[in-house]
Amino acid sequence: MAKGGPRNSMPQQDAAARAKNFDEVALGYSEATALDEAERCLNCKTKPCVQGCPVNIDIPAFVDLMKQKDFAGAANVIKKTNSLPAICGRVCPQENQCEKFCVLGKKGDAVAVGRLERFAADWQAANSNGSKASFKPEHSELANYKVAVVGSGPAGLTVAGDLAKIGYTVTIFEALHKTGGVLRYGIPEFRLPRTILDREVEYVKSLGVTIFTDIIVGRTFKVEDLLEQGFDAVFVGSGAGAPKMLGIPGENLSGIYSGNEWLTRINLMRAHRREYATPIRMPKHVCVVGAGNTAMDCTRTALRVGAEKVTIVYRRGREEMPARGEEIENAEHEGVVFKLLTNPVKFIGDEKGAVKGMECLQMELGEPDASGRRRPVAVQGSEFEIECDTVIVALGQNPNPLIRTTTDGLTCQSWGGICINEETGMTSIPGVFAGGDAVTGEATVISAMGAGKVAAAGIDGYIREKHGIS
Numbered sequence: 001m002a003k004g005g006p007r008n009s010m011p012q013q014d015a016a017a018r019a020k021n022f023d024e025v026a027l028g029y030s031e032a033t034a035l036d037e038a039e040r041c042l043n044c045k046t047k048p049c050v051q052g053c054p055v056n057i058d059i060p061a062f063v064d065l066m067k068q069k070d071f072a073g074a075a076n077v078i079k080k081t082n083s084l085p086a087i088c089g090r091v092c093p094q095e096n097q098c099e100k101f102c103v104l105g106k107k108g109d110a111v112a113v114g115r116l117e118r119f120a121a122d123w124q125a126a127n128s129n130g131s132k133a134s135f136k137p138e139h140s141e142l143a144n145y146k147v148a149v150v151g152s153g154p155a156g157l158t159v160a161g162d163l164a165k166i167g168y169t170v171t172i173f174e175a176l177h178k179t180g181g182v183l184r185y186g187i188p189e190f191r192l193p194r195t196i197l198d199r200e201v202e203y204v205k206s207l208g209v210t211i212f213t214d215i216i217v218g219r220t221f222k223v224e225d226l227l228e229q230g231f232d233a234v235f236v237g238s239g240a241g242a243p244k245m246l247g248i249p250g251e252n253l254s255g256i257y258s259g260n261e262w263l264t265r266i267n268l269m270r271a272h273r274r275e276y277a278t279p280i281r282m283p284k285h286v287c288v289v290g291a292g293n294t295a296m297d298c299t300r301t302a303l304r305v306g307a308e309k310v311t312i313v314y315r316r317g318r319e320e321m322p323a324r325g326e327e328i329e330n331a332e333h334e335g336v337v338f339k340l341l342t343n344p345v346k347f348i349g350d351e352k353g354a355v356k357g358m359e360c361l362q363m364e365l366g367e368p369d370a371s372g373r374r375r376p377v378a379v380q381g382s383e384f385e386i387e388c389d390t391v392i393v394a395l396g397q398n399p400n401p402l403i404r405t406t407t408d409g410l411t412c413q414s415w416g417g418i419c420i421n422e423e424t425g426m427t428s429i430p431g432v433f434a435g436g437d438a439v440t441g442e443a444t445v446i447s448a449m450g451a452g453k454v455a456a457a458g459i460d461g462y463i464r465e466k467h468g469i470s
């Protein structure tokens, strides 16, 4: 097929079967399909796709190596600027990034850059020692300088990887007992298998990065303690883990979870498996409030833990749903019901204090609001009830307040985001840098990684200037 033809589709597990298991939904390209897809790329000299990539992967160069069947070479080109390629190949919204700028997308289908990235990374891991780095730091004399990283999400892993490649001694402090941030506790296994995540964390470790888990910075010790203990710089990549709730009556009833709590209980604490100590009540009808990516992950997880019925409750219409189109379709094919233009106003409890339903209002769409989406307006007298035994409120997250409230002199936005110099990633405290969701609020894996790269360059510049190193 190749040049001029449509993009190659991604094989998937059958919808009915996959809704009952946690195995990966998207199965990946075969070698023949990957080669065919690579042939579609025009190798544009102006590299428009690269400007859409927050970590500047040389896309035409890696795709060209794929055409020559040099898959390890392709993976190495990607890894020059992206330490987590198999993750990004699976979860990045490429349709809004590199693929949005692909010239082929103007008249037809963009090259499937993400799927090719996934293939190259998986091929390297399967056929060579892909999870171990064989490299020499660019400047081994910088090993005397130490950098502390708070959080092992994509922002923290990227800063750590980039600084270790330069030659710094890097230590990550992670609050949870496992690494990866949202990649582990938020994004479910059927979109990102944990073997892939473990492999890419191992790669970062093989660059020389040390990771300590179960250390809560702000409690175990503070950011300023790290500077006093001899770290030359600190990067705060603590993410956005504080859930936004509806603030309506009855929200404290049992059986009502935030999206984060629900996903953490399933993904990290295995609450759906009897042999683990933190069980959830087996749900019959789960209502998920919200329509972003977190909401889609919650619905699809609820199906997999055995819910009889799962309903998305969203106050706007289909066009306004913020989740990726692909995720909405996947949820729909797996059997999720969409109750649109519906706004919960009150939760109803039973005599034991457990949720048994919610009162909702019918909405209609008015004029666009500040977000550009049409504003939902309540229809007078339209109250109705939905029966359910589990509710998941998935409206997004704000940055966790702990670092903000325990770090003197750290300037933050009124909603909690840490303020930084956009060019260097430095905060209001000299030597303390920040990036990712802790700065922007909930965004994307690749934007957190892009921010990590900016901060790594900023930290390198800061330490060199401070110590007169050229």
Ligand code: FAD
Pocket (backbone or CB within 6 Å): 091, 092, 093, 150, 151, 152, 153, 154, 155, 156, 173, 174, 175, 176, 179, 180, 181, 182, 183, 186, 187, 215, 216, 217, 218, 237, 238, 239, 240, 241, 263, 293, 294, 297, 400, 402, 403, 435, 436, 437, 438, 442, 443, 444, 445, 446, 448
């Ligand atoms: P995080 O990933 O949140 O990592 C922060 C880390 O810091 C965590 O491990 C946390 O435990 C640790 N930490 C926090 N406080 C402290 C402390 N005081 N001391 C020590 N450690 C601390 N983006 C996509 O691009 N594609 C997707 O498909 C996608 N799906 C998503 C699904 C869900 C359910 C959610 C919630 C988000 C999703 N996102 C997705 C968004 C994306 O995951 C985040 O934007 C990204 O993970 C942010 O990276 P980060 O490193 O800034 O923060």
Ligand code: SF4
Pocket (backbone or CB within 6 Å): 040, 041, 042, 043, 044, 047, 048, 049, 050, 059, 060, 063, 101, 102, 103, 104, 111, 113
């Ligand atoms: Fe290939 Fe599209 Fe990038 Fe051109 S814009 S080099 S066709 S991926």
